[in-house]
Amino acid sequence: MRKPFIAANWKMHGNVQSINTLIEGLKQPLTGVNEASVVICPSFPYLSYVNNLIKETNITLGAQDCSDQQEGAFTGQVSASMLKDVGCNFVILGHSERRALCQETDTLIAEKVQAAQSEDLTPILCVGETLEAFEQNQTQAVVLSQLQTVIDHVGIDAFNNIIIAYEPVWAIGTGKAATPKTIQDVHQFIRNIITQKNKEIADKLLILYGGSVKIHNAKEIFMLPDVDGGLIGGASLDPRTFSGICYAVQEENT
Numbered sequence: 001m002r003k004p005f006i007a008a009n010w011k012m013h014g015n016v017q018s019i020n021t022l023i024e025g026l027k028q029p030l031t032g033v034n035e036a037s038v039v040i041c042p043s044f045p046y047l048s049y050v051n052n053l054i055k056e057t058n059i060t061l062g063a064q065d066c067s068d069q070q071e072g073a074f075t076g077q078v079s080a081s082m083l084k085d086v087g088c089n090f091v092i093l094g095h096s097e098r099r100a101l102c103q104e105t106d107t108l109i110a111e112k113v114q115a116a117q118s119e120d121l122t123p124i125l126c127v128g129e130t131l132e133a134f135e136q137n138q139t140q141a142v143v144l145s146q147l148q149t150v151i152d153h154v155g156i157d158a159f160n161n162i163i164i165a166y167e168p169v170w171a172i173g174t175g176k177a178a179t180p181k182t183i184q185d186v187h188q189f190i191r192n193i194i195t196q197k198n199k200e201i202a203d204k205l206l207i208l209y210g211g212s213v214k215i216h217n218a219k220e221i222f223m224l225p226d227v228d229g230g231l232i233g234g235a236s237l238d239p240r241t242f243s244g245i246c247y248a249v250q251e252e253n254t
């Protein structure tokens with residue numbers, strides 16, 4: 001049985017005041033979410049701050065990126081060990097915004113996965129195709145090559161401690177989620193890739209969907225057999241919406 005998992009990707013949003021309001025608004029509703037893991041991923045400067053606010057709750061902490069390097073003269077970068085030090089257990093890696101805006105390659109992302117795991121952080125590894133690739137029926141080829149680079153780099157056993165998020169680029173922040181059929185097909189495809197290497201790992205692997213998950217479509221997405229939860233951007237910034245999505249994942253996956 002896979003425990004449902006939901007992660008909030010706050011992206012570059014928030015300040016002390018809005019974070020106080022958001023966490024305060026989540027505390028009470030999330031007391032009823034005991035059967036799903038809930039992770040919040042704020043921007044770097046607020047990690048410690050959020051970690052303090054969530055102390056008495058069942059929310060855990062994640063970051064939105066980490067360096068592939070361990071330590072040294074890398075101005076502006078943040079290492080996996082620093083994230084661990086301030087209370088993170090998870091880190092989003094390979095988000096399409098970083099692939100596109102920061103020119104992150106599959107190889108760099110694979111190195112980041114390794115760096116994160118060496119500090120006992122669980123990577124939430126994002127994969128997904130652009131609109132152009134989707135329209136050319138290249139989804140599977142893109143997702144396979146993104147995953148294969150990581151498998152080649154860290155080995156299949158590392159997937160005991162990796163969460164995958166399928167996020168079609170064209171669905172992120174557009175209000176246009178992929179259809180349930182597309183989502184299930186791609187999730188099944190991902191699980192099959194891992195099954196071919198190791199069935200036991202594939203059966204346990206959490207595969208999240210991300211891309212315009214909202215309160216109105218959460219249930220139909222989370223009820224799909226190979227969807228184990230979600231990576232939520234815009235809808236995670238409102239406590240009522242995000243807690244509603246957390247309940248949906250718990251109800252549909254347990």
Ligand code: PGA
Nearest residue numbers: 172173211212232233234
């Ligand atoms: P969205 O973002 O929910 O706003 O579409 C998801 C993501 O980028 O992780």
